[in-house]
Amino acid sequence: MSRQKHDWTAAWTASPQRPGTGFAPNWSEAGFADQTLRQSVRLSVGGEALRVRLSNRYGATPLRIAGLTVAGTGGAAAIKPDTLRELTVDGKTTFTVPAGADLATDEVSFPLGALDPLTITTHLAEPSGPATYHSQALATTYRAVGDHRADADGTAFTETSQSWYFLSGVEVAEAGxxxxxxxxxxxxxxxxxxxxxxxxxxxxxxxxxxxxxxxxxxxxxxxxxxxxxxxxxxxxxxxxxxxxxxxxxxxxxxxxxxxxxxxxxxxxxxxxxxxxxxxxxxxxxxxxxxxxxxxxxxxxxxxxxxxxxxxxxxxxxxxxxxxxxxxxxxxxxxxxxxxxxxxxxxxxxxxxxxxxxxxxxxxxxxxxxxxxxxxxxxxxxxxxxx
Incomplete structure (x- = not known):
């Protein structure tokens, strides 16, 4: 089970939205199946540990996460491989976000400073159904076919979007x-x-x-x-x-x-x-x-x-x-x-x-x-x- 050792502070957020047309083409209505998403955000404050919050607020079915990692951003779809960490929920690397709900991962040790970038990579093996998302990310999300959570380079991530998917927050430990x-x-x-x-x-x-x-x-x-x-x-x-x-x-x-x-x-x-x-x-x-x-x-x-x-x-x-x-x-x-x-x-x-x-x-x-x-x-x- 998850151990709560810290007080938490949200360091980055995006407000979840219903799947929809949006201002630009996006993947929210089609959803995902046997694909990996790689999304990068910049934290406003740092900490010694973090956890990620996922949202299935507007999902009609449970969202099954086949794997989730965090790493330092290496530029575009690349990551810094020596920083790669696997995230869990209740100690498990595969988990489900119930329909209509948000879910926070277990904490993982990951020292970060204020304004540091962070890359979150999500493998969705099963069909997700229409995806809770944030339409206007003004940041590039990358998509690859298959499981590419641990890829250091970004060569497999050949598709891009300007929206965030399922990602609603990153929280850091003991930041005030x-x-x-x-x-x-x-x-x-x-x-x-x-x-x-x-x-x-x-x-x-x-x-x-x-x-x-x-x-x-x-x-x-x-x-x-x-x-x-x-x-x-x-x-x-x-x-x-x-x-x-x-x-x-x-x-x-x-x-x-x-x-x-x-x-x-x-x-x-x-x-x-x-x-x-x-x-x-x-x-x-x-x-x-x-x-x-x-x-x-x-x-x-x-x-x-x-x-x-x-x-x-x-x-x-x-x-x-x-x-x-x-x-x-x-x-x-x-x-x-x-x-x-x-x-x-x-x-x-x-x-x-x-x-x-x-x-x-x-x-x-x-x-x-x-x-x-x-x-x-x-x-x-x-x-x-x-």
Whole structure:
């Protein structure tokens, strides 16, 4: 049986999503059979031991894992062979994740520092069925036919995807209990940043904390297209619904930073002529409904003993989301975040980023940021607020 020798801190997370079309082709609906997945992540804090959390939250059948390993990242699909470790559950190298559930592995000794990369390799011998996944990884996942868990080079991994599959967290031992969850949408998920460079807002915030001499876990719980008030089969359950599983359930967390609502006010303005059918349903959402959603999440955070920090909604002028009505809604939400006093603290990202995105920060759609924009966003955070 697993021995619990440590307190645990989540060092990396991704919010699970239902199998679906996504913004780009992916393997979630087809699932896997007699294949090996190799996925790499970068931890925000380190520790002397780790365990991996897998999710079959949206699976219809039990997920049978034929083998699971961790190793230092060697670049692309390669690993550092001298670091290879096999993971177990209850001491067994083959195990099952029940349908609708998440599961943590046993701990394994694996010293890691803050910002170190880690590669997780999963062999799925039997058909998995449709796969719980995270649509927009902005990182390359590799796939090979057969069992290639121990391969040091990446030559067998000839297929790639830009999504993560079954992987929802990496936890490290005894790293403290002052972690930060960033809950949000594509601006948290990293849309517009360069893939495989870890230039998402939470990544860059973690780097600032490391540079300040006080590393803290910064956990990315963003889903592209996610809304505070509206459920979507492809874009995730509304933030108020997924809050309990994505925020207080993460070990070692003390603060939640909420950056959410731009899709609620923007998507409802695209109902008549949208080039993005994946964004449906085009539910009309008022500023008051978004504010009520924020209040609900503040209550949930406080009930779990967490500090709730609110971030104002970033500019969208010039984007497909921007109309006089949506801009008025954004202004109303931001006015409430700044002035209500209901958050424990606020980070005024809207003020820092301006009335419209600086061209040097714009990914091109006037809504999402590029690498420099996400860096400016992270630089705008007063670390003492956290």
């Amino acid at each position: 209990s002052d972690g930060i969850v960033v809950l949000g949408d594509s601006l948290t998920d990293g849309t517009g940043s360069t893939p495989d460079t870890d230039h998402r807002f939470p990544d860059l915030l973690a780097r600032r904390l490391v540079a300040s001499g006080r590393p803290r876990a910064v956990l990315n719980q963003g889903i592209g297209g996610n809304r505070v008030t509206v459920d979507s089969a492809w874009l995730g359950e509304r933030a108020t619904t997924r809050f309990a599983r994505d925020v207080p359930a993460q070990p070692g967390v003390r603060t939640v930073l909420i950056l959410a609502g731009i899709n609620d006010v923007g998507i409802s303005e695209m109902a008549t002529d949208s080039p993005f059918p994946i964004l449906a349903p085009y539910t009309e959402v008022s500023a008051e409904e978004v504010i009520d959603g924020h209040r609900d999440m503040i209550r949930r955070a406080h009930a779990a003993g967490l500090r709730a920090v609110g971030a104002t909604l970033l500019p969208m002028r010039g984007s497909g989301f921007s109309t006089p009505r949506s801009e008025a809604k954004r202004t109303a939400v931001n006015t409430w975040i700044r002035g209500s006093g209901e958050y424990d603290a606020i980070i005024d990202l809207a003020k820092a980023m301006g009335d419209a995105l600086d061209p040097a920060h714009d990914s091109g759609d006037h809504l999402h940021l590029n690498d420099a924009g996400y860096q400016a966003m992270a630089d705008a955070v007063d670390l003492t607020v956290l």
